[in-house]
Amino acid sequence: MYSIYFEKHGGSENLHFGELPAPEPGPGEVQVHLHASSVNRLDLWVREGWPGLKLPLPHIPGADGAGEISAVGDGVDIAIGQRVVINPSLSCGACERCLAGMDNLCSSWHLLGETMSGTYAEYVVVPVRNVLPLPERFPYVNAAAAALVFHTAWHSLITRGRLLPGETVLIVGASGGVNTACIEVARFAGAKVIVVGSSDIKLGLAESLGAEILINRTSEENWSKAVYIATGKRGADLVVDNVGATTMMHSLRSARKGGRILTVGNTSGAQLEIDNRYLFGKHLTVLGSSMGTHEDFRQVMTLVLDKKLHPALDRTYPLSDAAEAQDRLARGEQMGKITLAI
Numbered sequence: 001m002y003s004i005y006f007e008k009h010g011g012s013e014n015l016h017f018g019e020l021p022a023p024e025p026g027p028g029e030v031q032v033h034l035h036a037s038s039v040n041r042l043d044l045w046v047r048e049g050w051p052g053l054k055l056p057l058p059h060i061p062g063a064d065g066a067g068e069i070s071a072v073g074d075g076v077d078i079a080i081g082q083r084v085v086i087n088p089s090l091s092c093g094a095c096e097r098c099l100a101g102m103d104n105l106c107s108s109w110h111l112l113g114e115t116m117s118g119t120y121a122e123y124v125v126v127p128v129r130n131v132l133p134l135p136e137r138f139p140y141v142n143a144a145a146a147a148l149v150f151h152t153a154w155h156s157l158i159t160r161g162r163l164l165p166g167e168t169v170l171i172v173g174a175s176g177g178v179n180t181a182c183i184e185v186a187r188f189a190g191a192k193v194i195v196v197g198s199s200d201i202k203l204g205l206a207e208s209l210g211a212e213i214l215i216n217r218t219s220e221e222n223w224s225k226a227v228y229i230a231t232g233k234r235g236a237d238l239v240v241d242n243v244g245a246t247t248m249m250h251s252l253r254s255a256r257k258g259g260r261i262l263t264v265g266n267t268s269g270a271q272l273e274i275d276n277r278y279l280f281g282k283h284l285t286v287l288g289s290s291m292g293t294h295e296d297f298r299q300v301m302t303l304v305l306d307k308k309l310h311p312a313l314d315r316t317y318p319l320s321d322a323a324e325a326q327d328r329l330a331r332g333e334q335m336g337k338i339t340l341a342i
Contacts, residue, residue, distance in 0.1 A: 003121030004322040005058040009049030012323040012330075020058065023117075023125040025073035030128050032084060033070035036140035037062045037119040039325050039338040040148055040177065041265070046114055047326070055115065061322075063088035063112045065119035066134065066143035067342075076128045084131035085143040086119065087151065087297040088112035093129065104155070104291050111291065119144075120322055122342060129294060132301055145311040145337035146181070146304045148291075153181035154300035155292025156262050158189065161238050165190030170227055170236035170254050171211070172247050174202040177337045178264060180312040182240050183209040185300070188309060194236060196223050196250075198332075205335050209312060224253035235259060252278040261286045312336030 001022040006014045025031045043061040046053070065086040069078055091098050091106035098106050112118045112126065134143055157163045169186040173179040174197025186193050187210035194213040195206040203214040213230045220226045228235055235256030241247055242265030251261055252274060261284060278284060292300075303309045314336040317325040325338050 001122040002319065003060050004319060005060045005120070006047055007058045009047065012047070012326050014047065015323040015326070017320045017322070020060070020121070022123040025071055025076070025125050027074040028076060028127055029073040029125050030069050030076055030078060030131060031071035031123055031125050032065065032067045032086060032131065033123055034065045034067040034119055034121065034342045036066050036144040036342060037340040038064040038144045038148070039322070039329050039340065040064065041329065042111070042114060044326055044330055060117040060121050061113050062119035062121070063114070064144045064147045065124055066140040066147070069131070070123065078128060083134040083136065085134055085147055085301060086112070086124070086126055087130045087132065087294065088148055089151070089291045089297070090116060090127070090130065093127070101293060101295060104293050120319060120340065132298065135305055138305055141316055141339045141341065142311055142313070145177070145313055145339050146301065149177035149181040149337065150185070150300045150304055150309060150311070151292045151297050152178050152264060152290070153185045155296045156240065156264050156289040157182060157185050157238070159292060159296055160287050160289045161260055161262050163189050163191055163238055167237035168192045168194065168231055170194045170196070170239045170251070172196050172239070172241045172243050172251060174198070174206040175335050178242055179240070180205065180209055180336050183211055184309045188303070194227060194230060196227070202335065205312060224250040227254040231256070238262065240264060248272050248274055252284060255282065255284055258283045260284070262289055263287070264289050314338045316341050
C-alpha cells in the first residue's frame, strides 16, 4: 500500500511517500480502505519525537480517517464496502475502566498515529468498535476532519466541563481544529463564546462559526483584562486553553470566581508556571482532558453526520504532499482542518 512514513524523528523532510505492507485484520478487527485523513498537531509532535518515545519504525502518522471496510477479521459482522469514520482512541475493551464506560482511561490506551501506525496510508486496521457508519453521501474529507477534534471538544466541554446553556466560554485560539470545534460545540450547547485570536482574519473565521466576542491578542496584549471588561467584570465560566505555557496565566485571570479551566493541549510548551493565588483565591477548578470515550464519539459524530455540527475546512492535499500539509500547520497558517485525500 502507498503511505507516508518516517524512519527517524526530525523535520518534515523525514517524511517519505512509498509502499509498505498493508495491515491485515485479526479477530474483532476491520481493515479500512482509507479515502481521507487529516493533519493534527499530534502528527508533528510524533514526527519530531520526545524523550522516552519509542516507536517501531517505519512509523505511519495520522489519527483521523474515513473510508470503507475492505476486509474483516474473525467474529466481525459488518459488510465489506460499508462507509465508515474511525474513532482513533484505542482501548482494550476489557479492563475495569473500559467496562465502566471510561475507555479513554484504559490501562492500555493508545491513540492511532501516536503509538500505533495511523492513517496516512491506503489501509489501516482498527477494532470494529472503533468504526461508525457514514451516510451514503457524507464526504469522507468532512468526516476525517471532524473525528479527533470534535471528539476532543465534546469530551472537554460537555463531559468534563459540564457546560450549561447561558454560560460564557472563552476559547484561546481562533483557527485551529480543536478551537473551531469547541466554538461549534459551545454554541450548540447554548453558551456565549469569546475567542482570543492572533489576527483579524482568524477571528473572522471564529465569528463565522458563532463566536460573539472577538479579542485580537496582537493589539490587546493584556487580553485577560479585555475578557474581564467584555464580561461586565465577571469573567468566563469556562476557559478552554490548548496553548499552555504562554497563555495559562491569562486563562486563570480570565476565569470568573468559581470558574473552570480546561487544559486540552500545550502547543506553546508543556512546562507551566502559574501564580497559585489565582487557583485558591478565585476557587478555580483546573480540568485536564484528552480525547474521549466511545460514547462521546458516537454522540458528537452523530451530530456531525446529521449536519448539526460542521467541521471548518482549510485545504486538502494529496497524500503524497503530507509534508507540505504538516508545514502549513507548523506555520500556523491553517483556517480550520487540513485534510489529506488518499
